[in-house]
Amino acid sequence: MVQNAWLIPLFPLVAYLLLFVLGRRAQEGIVTAISVLAALAGFIVSLLILSDVHANGASAPYVFHWLTVGQNTLSMGFEVTPLNAMMLTVVTFISTLVLLFSKGYLHGDARYSVFYQYLNLFIFSMLGLVISPNLLQVYIFWELVGLCSFLLVGFWYFKPEAAAAAKKAFIVTRIGDVGLFIGIVLIYVATGTFEYSGVFEAFEAKKFAIDWITPDHFITLVAILMFIGAMGKSAQFPLHTWLPDAMEGPTPVSALIHAATMVAAGVYLVARAFPIFEASPDALTVIGIIGGITAIFAALIGLTQNDIKRVVAYSTVSQLGYMVMALGVSAYAASTFHLMTHAFFKALLFLAAGSVIHAIHHNQDIRFMGGLWKKLPLTGWTFLIGALALSGIPPFAGFWSKDEILLGALKSGNTTLFVLGLIAAFCTAFYIFRVFFMTFTGEFRGEKEVYEHAHESGSVMTIPLVLLSIMAIVAGLLNSPLTDHAFEHFIFGGGEEIGKVYDTEWWLAGLATVVALAGIGLSYLMYKSKSINPEALANGPLRPFYQLSLNKFYVDELYHVAIVKPVVWIGHILNFIDKWVVDGIVHLFGEGTYIGSLGLKYSQNGQVQTYGLVTLIGALLLIGAAMYAVGGVK
Amino acid sequence: MMGNLLTLIVFLPLLGALILGFVPRSNDSQPKAVAMIATLLPLLFAGILYANFDSGQTGMQFTESHDWIHIAHAFQDKSLVIGYSLGVDGLSMPFLLLTAVVTFLGVLATKHMHRAKEFYIWYLILVTGLYGCFLSLDLFLFFLFLEMTLVPMYFLIGIWGGDRKGQVATKFLIYRGLASVGILVAFVALAYKAAMVTGVMTMDMIAITDAFAKAPADVITSSFKQGIFLVLFLAILIEEAFFPFHTWLPDTHEQAPTSISMVVGGVLMKIGAYVLFRIGVGILPDAVQYFATLIAVIGVINIVYAALVAMVQRDWRRLLAFSAISHMGVVLLGVAAMNQAGLQGGVFMTISSGLLSGLLFFLIGAIKERTGTTIIGALGGLSKPMPILAGFLLVAALGSLGLPGMSGFISEILAFMGAFKAFPVLSAVGTLGIILAAVYLLWAMQRTTYGPTTAQLEGLPDARAVEYVPMVVLVALIILIGVYPSILGDLVNHTISSYVTRIGG
Amino acid sequence: MLSVEQFLTLGAILFCIGLFGALTKRNIIIVLVSIELMLNAVNINLLTFARFGLMPSINGQIFTLFTMTIAAAELAVGLAVLISLYRNRNTSDVRDQDLMKW
C-alpha cells in the first residue's frame, strides 16, 4: 500500500487541474463534488496506509532523479513514516470536512470555483510537504503552501485589508522561509545531500565538508536557521503577526490554515527533522523558550480581543507555542500528539465560529452577539465541545495532549516553562469561554431583524461540525494511559523512543484541570453572571495591561516603525543617489565632453594668424619637451 | 541537412529585412507577416537542432566554418585568419533557444504602429545580431554581431520610443559602444597571447581556449590574465547593466516599445552574461578565481541595491529593470563561486530571468495598451476588468520572486548552493534579495490588480486571442524549467563540468 | 673667419623674425614677405651646411635653387589669391578675413 502514497497528493492536484480546466463558470455542485471526492479518496488511501504502517512500520523513501549537478543528483520522491502517515490522515480528514463546509459558506460567490481551485492546491501542497523524503522538496512545497495561503487570505482581493493581510502573510512567512532556505543550503553544502536519511547520518557522525565553523556550532546554526523557518510558518513570536490578520480570508480557509495545513507545517518540519535539533542542546533551549513565550504571549492577547475569529486565531498561536515548547523540551510524542488533537478541535472551533458568522450576516464582533444558543443550538454545542477541548477539560482531546506537554516541561526541569504553560492554560480557558458566553448566552446585542433571521445552516455545514466534535472528544484517548499510550508506540514506529517520554502524573493532570476550571469559572463570573464587571476592571486598575493586551503589545506598530519605515527610507535614499549621483556622474561626463567640444569650436575664431600661433605653440611645446627629454638643452 | 542550419538561423531574419526593403511602404500588414515568418523559421530550426542535440558530449556541434579574412603579417610573419565559424554547445544552446522564442514572441507582441515597415526591418537586423552573438565561434565574428545590434537598437528606441527617446537612444549607443571597446581589447589581446603559445594567429574561440588551457605560465603570465579579465569584466558590467554602470537599462526599458523591451530584457542583456561564461570562465578561469571575492561583492551589492531601489519605483518598467539587475546579481554570485552548482545556477538564472523579463514586459505592455499608463499608482483592481491578464501578472510576479515550481527558484537555489560553499557570509547577505523581491513584486502586483477598481479602469477589454500565445508559451517554459529542470540542466551540465574540471574546482 | 654657429644663428634669427612677422602683421603682403624671409633663412642654413657642414656637398646649393624657385611660385599664387580676396572684400587686412569661423 505504501508505495501508492503518491496517490494522496495526486487526488487534490487532479481535482485542481480539473477545476482549472472547467473554468470559473463551473456548476457549484460539480465543483464541490469533485473536490470533496478527491479529498475523501485521499483520506481513505491514507487510512489504508496508516494501517499498513501500523502493521509493517516505516518504509524506505521512493525517489526518482530530478536534476544533475555535476556528479551529484537532486532527487524528488515520497516516503511514509508513522509521523507523516498520521499527518496525512489528519490533513485529508479535515480537508474533506472543510471542503464540504465551504459549499454552504461560499454559496453564491462569483469566484466559487476559483476558491475551490485554491483550496485543492493548498491541500495538495500540504500533502506534498508531508510526504517529502528530502529537505529540498519540503522547501518547495513549503513555499507553495505559503503561496496558497496568500491566495486564499487575499481571496476577496477587492478588500484592501484582505490584500494587505495576504501580502503580510506571505512576506512575514518568507522572512522565516529565507532562514530555512539558508539552513537547507548550508546542510547541502556540508553534507552534499538533501535526503533526510543522509543528512541525519551526517549529523550523527558530525562530519561536515565545511571548515569555517566547528561542527557543533554548525549544527546549532543550522538548527536555529531551520527553526526560524518553522517560526514563520507556525507563527511563533516574533513572527506571529501575520496569523491574526489572516482572518481576513473566508472562515473555512482559516480553519484549514489553523488546523491542518499552513501552521502545522512548521511544527511538522521540526518534528520530522528532530534528529538535527536533538543534536544541538542550545538550539533546543532556544526553541523551548520561543515556544513558551509564544504560548503565554498569545494567550494574554487573546484575553481582550473582540473579533471572534481573532480570539480563536490567538488561541492557535498559543497552542502552537505549546507544541514548539514541547519539542524544545524534547517531548516529541507529546508535541505531535497535541498537533493532532489540536487540529481537530481547532478546526471544529473555526467552523463553528464560521457557522455563527454565516448565520448573522458576516458580523464577527462578539460585542454584537449574544443569546444565539436558542437560534443555533447545534453550533452552540459543538463550539462548547471545542472550547472544553481547547481548555483541556477531561476527557476532551485537549486535556490529554496538553497534560503531556506540561508534564514534559516539568520533568525536563524547565520549571519556568512549566509555569508559563500553566498560566497560558488558565488564560486559554478564560478567553475561549469569554467568547462562548458572550456569543451564545445573554441577550443579542445586534440589530433585531438579524437575530430574527439567524438560523442553523444546512447539513453541509452541520455534518462537519458533528464529525469534528466527535473527534474532539475521542481523539485524546488515543494516547491516554487508558489506551496505554497507543499513539506514542505508533509514532515511534515500534523503534526506540524519539525524544523523552514520561509516565503520566495524575496530580499534574488534576492541577491542570483545576487551573482550566478556574479560568472558566472566572469568565463565567465576568460574562455570564456579571458578578464582576469587566469594563470596571478594564478602565480601572488593570487599564494599562488591558490596553497592552488589546493592542497586541504594539508589536505591529513596533515593526512598522523599526523595520518597514527605515527600509522604505533607505530605498528612497538609494533611489535618489541612483538618479542624481550614479547617473549624475555619467551625465557630467557627457556634458563635460560637450562643453569641451564647444570650447574647441569657439577657439576656432577664423583668424589665420591665431591658427598659426596655435600651431607654433604646439610646435614649441613638442620641441621643448623633446629637447628636455634628450637633454639637448645645451 | 544539419550542415548549414546555423547559417540559416542567423541570416534568415536579415533576409527578411532585405525582402521588407522591397515591400511598398504604404502596406501595413505585410511587414508583420514577413517578420513573423523570418523569426518563426529560425525558431523551428532551433527546435530541430535541439531535437538532434547530443547533450552527452562537451564539444561544439553542428559546426560550420570557412576562412573569411586573411590579415597578413598580423603576428610576426604569420597572417591572422578570421573564420566565419558557427557552432552550438551545451552553453550556447539554451541562449539560442531563448533568443528564438523571445524574438518570435516579440513580433507577436508588436502592436500596430506607424512606419511599421522600417520597424520590422530594424527589428530583424537586431535579431540577426543576437543570433550571431550566441552562435559565432570566432571572437571577431562575435564582436561584429555585437556591434551589429547597436544601430538597430538606436533606431528602434529613437523612432518608436517614449518622450525621452532621443536622449536615451544616444545613451544606450555610447554606453554599449564603450563596453564593446573593452571586449575588443580583451579579445585581440587573448588572440595574440594564444598565438604566442601555438605559433598560429587565430581568433577562433576553441583554439584560444585550448591554447590558454595548456599555456606554460611564463608565456601567459597570471598578471596578464588578471589584467585582461579586469578589462573584460568592466565591459561586461556595462553590457549587463550592473551597478554602477546600470543607469542605461531603466531608461531604455522605460522608453523602448514593448516588444523591444522584451528583446532587451530577454536576450540583449544576456549577452554580457554569455561572454562572462564563455570567455571569462571558459578562457580565464584562474583569473576569475583570483577576483572571485570582488565579483561576489559586486554581485551582492547589485542584488541588494537594485532590490532596494526597485522597491520605491513608480513606473512598472523601471521596477522591472531594477529587479532584472538584482536577479543578474545572483548570476555574478554564482559565477564567483566557480563550482558546478554556482555556474549552473548562473546559467539557469540568466535564462530564467530572460524568460521572466520577456513575460513581464509583455504583460506591462498589454496593460499600458489598455490603461495608457505604467505608473503603478495610477492602476488598481485590474483583476475585475481583466482577470486573465491579472492572473498571468500574478504568475509572472511569483515566478520572478523565486517561487518553487518555476524557473526562478531552481536558479536561485542552485546559485546559492554554489555560493554558500565559497562565500557563506556574502551569500547570507545576498539572500536579503529573496525577501525584498517578494516585497516589491507583491506590492506592485497587488497595487495593480487587487483593491477596488477605479471608474476609468472599469470595462477594459481582457486578453485577446493572439495575446495568449506569448503568455502561455512563456509561462509554460518557465514552469517546465521549474518542475523539470533537467530539461535545461542536462544541456549545460557537461559544458559546465568541463570548465569546472579545468580549474580543479 | 665666421664659424658655423654664427651662420646658423643668423639663419635662426631670420627664421624667427619671419615667423613673427607672418603671425603678427596685419597686411597680407607683409605676411607673405615674412614667409619669404623664413624660406630664405632656410637657404642660409642650407648654404652654410653645404660649405662648412660635416660633409660638405653640392646638394645644399642645388636645394637652395629649388627653394628659391618654389618661394617665388608661392608668392605669385599668394598675390593672386590676395587680389581675388581684395576684389571680394576690399581689404587686404588679415584680421578681416574671418567669414568662416566655428
Add this chain to the structure above:
Amino acid sequence: MNGINGVTQLAFSDVWRVMAPEILLVLGGFLILVLDLFMNKESSRRLSPQLGILFLIAAFVMTIRNFGLVSDQTAGGTGELLNLSNMLYVLDDFGNVFKLLFTAGTALVLLMSIDFFKQNPEVKVAEYTYLMLFATTGAMVMASSLDLITLFVGLELLSISSYVLVAMRRNHAKSAEGGMKYLVIGSIASAMALYGMSFLYGVTGQTNLAYGAQTVIQMWLQFKPLLTLAFLLMLIGFGVKVSLVPFHQWSPDTYEGAPNPVTAFLAVVSKAAGFALILRTFLWGFSGVFGDVYIYLVILAALTMVVGNVAALSQKNIKRLLAYSSVAQAGYLLLPLAVLGKGKSIDNIWLALGQTSFYLVAYLFMTMGAFAVLTVVTRQAGNETLEAFRGLWKRAPFLAVSMAVFVLSMAGMPLTAGFIGKFYIFLGTINTEMYWLGGLLFATSAIAFYYYFGVLKAMFLKDSAVQSHDKIQVPVSLTVTIAIGLIGTLALGIFPDLLMKFLNGLHWFGQ
C-alpha cells in the same frame, strides 16, 4: 649608375620605366592647357574633364603595369630597387599603391567636378583640370622619391596647386579666404619642414634618404638633439599638411571655403600624399633610430584622435563636421607608424604599411561618396547645416541609405570598410602591446558615434524641414561617384580579402 653625388646620365628607358604615370599626367596637363588655348570655350569646358579623367585612367593603368615591373625585378632581376640616379627616385610597390590611390581619387574628384562646373560657369574648367593633374603629379612625386629635394618639390607642387584650386571660385569670398588661410599656414609649414630638412642635410651631408639613413644612425648619439629637432620640424611641417592636432585649425575653414570636389581632393588625395611623405621620410631617413622618436608620433596621434572627435561633437555645419572627422581619421592613420617604435620585427613595418593603405582605400571610398551626397543635398536645401539632411529618408531614400553607409563606415560599424580598417589598425596597437592606444582608438570612435549618428538621426528620425518633398534630381556623374563609393565601402567591408590578398602580395620597398 655610380657615385653618390653629382649628375648621372639617365637612359630615357629608365625614366619611362620608373616614372611612366607621372610623365603621362604632366603631358596630359600640358595637353589640356594647350587645347584650352585653341578650342572655343564650350567645347573646352566639355572636353577638359573627360580628357583629364582619361589621362588619370591611363596613369592608373601604367601604375598597375609597374607592379609587374617591381615583381619581375625582385623575382628575376637584379633584386635591387628600380631607381633613377641612385635612389633619387624609386619605383616600388609602396609608391605604386599610393599612385593608385591618387589617380583613382583625383579621377573621382574630376567626376564630381563635372556637376560643379555646370553649377559655377565662372570657373575656368581647363585650369581647374590641369591643376588637378599637376597636383596629382606632385603627390606621386612625394610618394616615390627618396631625395629631400624632390620630395620638397613634389610637396610644393601639390600644395601650391591646391591653394589655387581652393580659391578657384573668383567672386566667392569664402573660397578666396579659404585659399588664403591654407596658403599662409601651408607656407609656414613648408618653411618649417624645410628648416628641419636643412638640419638633416647638415648632419648627414646629403639630401638622399636612402644613403642618409646610415649616416643618421652613425651620427645619432653625437647629434641626438639636432637630429631630433630636424625630425620634429619635419613632423610639424608634414603634420600641418595632414592636419594633425594641434596643427589642424586651418582645415575646417579651408574645407568649408573650398568647392566640394576640391574639399574631397584635400581630404583624400592631399592627405594620402602627406602620409606617403611621412612614411617615406621617417621609415627611410629615421628607420634606424625610430625607436627613440616614435613617442612624439604617439602623442600627436592620441591628441588628434581625441581632439578631432571631441571638436566634431558640437558641429552643426556638415562640411566642418566632415573636416573634423577627417582630422580624427588622420589620427587613426598615424597609429600604424607610431606603434612601429615598439615593433619587434620587419614584419611590423609590412603590417603598418598594409594598415595605412587599407584604411586610406576605405577612407577614399567613404569620403568621396559622402561628399557626393553632401553636394546634392546641400544644394537642394540651400544651406550646409545638418538641417539640410532632415527627413532625407523620405525625400530621397537612395541618398539617405548611401549616406548612412558612408557615415557608419566612418564611425567604424561592422560590414563596412571603415570597421575592417579600424580593426586592422587596432591589431597593430595590441601586437605591440600598446593596449591603451588601441583602447583609445575605439573609445574615441564610440564618442564619435554621437555626431555620426546625429547625421543619421537627422536623416531618419526627424521629419523634413525642407517643404519641397519633390524627388531630388541627382546628376549622373554624382550618381556614379556615389555608387562607386557605396560598392567600394560595402565590398571591402564584407570581403576585405579582395584588398587584403592584394596588399599581402606586395613588395613594399622592393624587397
